Amino acid sequence: MHTGFAFLEIGLTRQKNTINILFKNIFIITVGLLLYYMVGFNLMYPGDFNGFIGSIVPGISPPENGMTAEYADGGYTWWTDFLFQGMFAATAATIVSGAVAERMKIGAFMIFTVVYVGFVYPIAGSWQWGGGFLSSLTIGDAEGFYDFAGSTLVHSVGGWAALVAVYLLGARIGKFNNGTSQAIPGHNIPLATAGVLILWLGWFGFNGGSVLSANPEATSLTLVTTCLAAAAGGVVAMITSTILYKNLDLTMFLNGILGGLVGITAGADQMSPEDAILIGAIAGALIVFAVSLVDKIKLDDPVGAIAVHLICGVWGTLAVGLFGAKAGVDQFLVQLIGVLCYAVFCIATSFLIIFALKKTMGIRVSEREELEGLDAHEHQMDAYPDFRLNEH
């Protein structure tokens, strides 16, 4: 997943900020795993708890039956669980990295990541996957919020923070001139393409793995729905953007694939292939409108993280109440309540963290650093030392 995110982010941004983005992505995966070991895993899976916030128990130590067939019905061991969940945790912060690219101070980003991945993500996750209050929220026939592999728990949690961060940071210099949105084209579209295809493969791990056993029927269905939603998302985004903008924009095509993937994630095991195509297709159309909406309200999101992860994450979560085995008014209401709970918690926590950073150390690099590139100033490095053709 992180190879994919890293490639996508550097591909859709400018050459002068490449090292900075790679650095953030490597920081997230390494520090994210350590944090998940130190506090995250226990905070997210606290066993019996009050349903809202678990306790901080440092380190991980497997329960007595953690390596035997009794644990998780023999589907996996305690160690597997840690590794799998740790990867999810790191993904949530990566979403923010793309949205704040090309202008956020690396130090501020690191502190934000530590707090968000170390504490906010696991607490939010415990509400559902850890057996918290949302997993037992019952309305009528609907028993419990449903988020199979993280449309809300991973993607929206990252997406809300991305929204708040972009709002507090402000747009890149030159993005909105005289009130109109300007194009700041990415410097390596082939890398962005490779990134999306690698992410697609990574999704097989996330969604397929979320079956939590090698159950042939459930796993293969999940892989099929995941794949079809991605394909439908891409195709519909391609058609929509071509109709609206009269050009065949590859980056929208790519974002559409990701939108389809994020959209199907909440209900990947509950959908028929037809449902999956519909969910993916709607996500693909949403992407195109969301990218332009984000532009219209003067938020600068270089890689489309808000459109892909937040908008399609919310859509995918609600879609569980509209399509597939769990569809129904009651389930839709439960899903909606879940989405709102996460929105309030994530917006509030990320606002507190980033606003505090803004008022203390500052979150934005100087104008000169931004114009000359974060690589030169934050890192004193050059991503392509023998390949400098343009000012960017």
Next chain:
Amino acid sequence: MKKVEAIIRKSKFSSVKKALHEVGVNFFSYWDVTGLGNEKEGHVYRGVSYSTSDIQRRYLSIVVNDDFEEVTIKAILSAGSTGDVGDGKIFVSQVDEVYRIRTGEKGGNTLK
């Protein structure tokens, strides 16, 4: 002796090179240049239209004896043209002297 400089479309480079060889012009230098001009290239990126006036072209610098001036220019004019705005320009100027570095000899013979 004359210096014939031409700014041409990159896509026309191989046909111009071939035409020059056909009229006996076998030595010249070239490099890629970026410039500004009348042509505007329209682009759309993620739903935002923009145009760039940065134009990529190839720059040829050819030094020939006076009797080759006309054929050289004709070769470039015919092989480098598409008829659209942006085909480029040819500049002709006087060259005072030419030296061959290996032998130190000078004059028109050095261009043969």
